[in-house]
Amino acid sequence: MRVTRRTILRGALATTVASALPRFSFAAQSLELGAARIDTLSDGNLVLPLSFVSNDPKAVPILKEFGLTGAQVEPPCNLTLYRDGTNTVLFDVGSGPDFMPTAGKLQAALDALEITHDDVTHVVFTHAHPDHLWGVLDDFDEPIFANAQHFMGKSEFEFWINPETVNTIDEGRTTFAAGALRRLQTLEDQITTFGDGEEILPGIASRMTPGHTPGHMSFEIRNGSNSAFVTGDAIVNHYLAFAAPGMAAGSDQDPDLGAKTRVALLDQLASEKMPIIGFHLPEGGLGHVERQGDAYRYVPEA
Template identity: 60%
Template structure:
């Protein structure tokens, strides 16, 4: 498996997260058999640190975060989308934020353009889950579908949760807008959606895995060609610091903290044991790399 990291020019506004000038961004790419996997930046989020910590004691978390240079009141996680091209299918995992969520995100279409990939070229959009930074980019500014030629896939449990009218009242005030936004966008693409289940080969070489906790129906996807594989983990491993250094700590970004811990610990053990490459939506350096054991914890090693 060969990795390359390259700077692409010509996408207006892309790349600010990577420290590149406006108008350029970095893409990380690897081959998997005859397929190509490319991670694309949708920009980044700006979140209060409390959203990450949840019920964790800030004083307990502070020394760990400081090791990763996080000392302020906000965190700015990158948003890495995965594009998989096998010569037949052009598959996008998640649809990004669009322009309705945060001004620091919504750069996916520029990133695709720099690859000479148009939204009409995308044959499938497969969702890990329906949080705003993964779903809201599915509609344009006029509420029309962006990926007009694509079949869209989502886990049945994820669909059931976000389309349940009771969710907006049970999810909590901080996430109520997530529920309203998800329900509206999923309704808009309902006629394009196929429901998938864990353990299902959703396309040749793409296997769905149930990874709940961050959301009730969160899924990861194993991309495999022969003996080589890459796991698209979405937000099941939600950051490059606490999630790896303290995987048994609850994450404030997980809707079910205990289930999130169980999923994260299991997934990290699998990735480290199998030495399987991965893409993390909010991991650094484009999110493409490997997990290594670090005593009782783990560390993320970006492929360069």
């Protein structure tokens, strides 16, 4: 293994984490997909104001049904690791140390599975929000997955790498834009962009699911007759997004488009009974969608 400043830092952090946490505590769930394997990895959780879910008064009784009556929500952050014997593909990279102290725990999950940074052959981004992108660089601004090929949807990449985005995005997301710009400029020569419906790697096809961000991508993974769907933040929680998918979500940059995308996606996933991996869904994020009257519900895998 090539030794860099990043390797030395990682080793020190791994020793600290190992002494403080039980083994495997951050490796959440797994799914056998034919000859391949999917693991969900915890990056910790976010702490957000309840208004980030929705400001619609109609949301209040639904949120109460799920016990959400306080001022905050604490959504989990689940990354997806796919291994097919040839490729080791990480979907999103988490927050790193610069976003929230409750997140940025990916290293512990990788250590639990004995996965090194150099083992990761490909990094695939659903979108460029901090909890999905900011963990891509180390404390020396070096790419953490230095040997991996990085992928991001073309329209998503172009939106965030545009220096004017920080001046045109809404005020609450200017930090998002500045942080994305710095990281994407550093990674620019290592990123491959793609469009909707492309097979970016064998068995991994992109699916444009915009609204949460302008070029948000989800991914369908197929291995033989088996499949699973990485939703990213196209489905951003397990309560309102399912019970009232047409309701505007406060976390979506384009709430109307996000709702339209969500309704169509949930209909497809419920019809096809395809396993899903949701970045902010509970219990590791691996489950499936079931219809419930005119709405849906999230069912975690046992």
